[in-house]
Amino acid sequence: MNDSYRPNDRHRRPRASNDAGTEGFSDGRLVEVHHQLANDKEEPAEGFALLPVIVVFLFCGFGFWAGLYLTRNSDGFNPGSFDLDAPRALVDNGPKEFEPDPVKGEKLYVTNCAGCHQPTGLGVAAAFPPLAGSPWVAGNEERLLKIIIGGLAGELDYKGTKYNGAMPNVGAGLKDAQIAHIATYVRQAWGNAAGPVTDAKVAEARKAVGARASYSPAEILQAHPLEIK
Ligand code: HEC
Secondary structure (H helix, E strand, C coil): CCCCCCCCCCCCCCCCCCCCCCCCCCHHHHHHHHHHHHHCCCCCCCCCCHHHHHHHHHHHHHHHHHHHHHHHHCCCCCHHHHCCCCCHHHHCCCCCCCCCCHHHHHHHHHHHCHHHHCCCCCCECCCECCCCCCCCCCCCHHHHHHHHHHCEEEEEEECCEEEEEEECCHHHHCCHHHHHHHHHHHHHCCCCCCCCCCHHHHHHHHHHHCCCCCECHHHHHHHCCCCCC
16 A cells, blocks of 8 residues: 555645654644544535536426427327216217308308408399398208309399309319308308308208209209298
């Protein structure tokens, strides 16, 4: 073992060259060294130590990420599934019943119909008949749906005013639900007060239209006479 004096090693006492090696410190010296050792602790640092702050941040970050992950990946998980006393409506995650939405209907109307029938539903004189207050729109929804899906062309009498235009089969390129939203909107906007239309009704009407290119107003009226004149 190397017994040479190392200045940083406070556990070893410095040795004089004539030191025999076995005699210890004097009592006074021993107490003094003891005091030095006892007082030689590290000063407590002020403020926050860096490492714990980083750990706290990492921990919070992880918690945040975990929350995001759960919200995004729970795939409609319903905690009520485990509650046997919960009302069934809360537990049932099955397919929802279709609800016609006039707000969606208005947007779809603007892109698919308003170019001709106008956002006001009042149409354009001598070219596009009005939908606001139209007897063609109220009453049996099949008439309206067949017109949207199949198109309409030929002489048309709208409350005594004659039209003779051609409406394309706008609905052929739309989904059943979209047409249901539009039809519901048209039947309830501008003071119209007819009932809503479901996507199932649209599917029925689409079957009835089949591969037809267009209807004439006379044909439509024969199958579905106006309830109001
Ligand atoms: C390109 C122009 C055009 C577009 C787009 C159009 N229509 Fe028409 N629509 C007409 C014309 C023209 C007539 C009259 C046809 C005739 O004279 O036989 C008509 C007639 C109608 C009628 C029967 C008459 C009446 O005034 O009630 C209804 C209902 C109707 N359209 C609804 C719609 C709906 C709903 C849409 C959108 C899904 C739509 N139309 C899109 C041109 C259009």
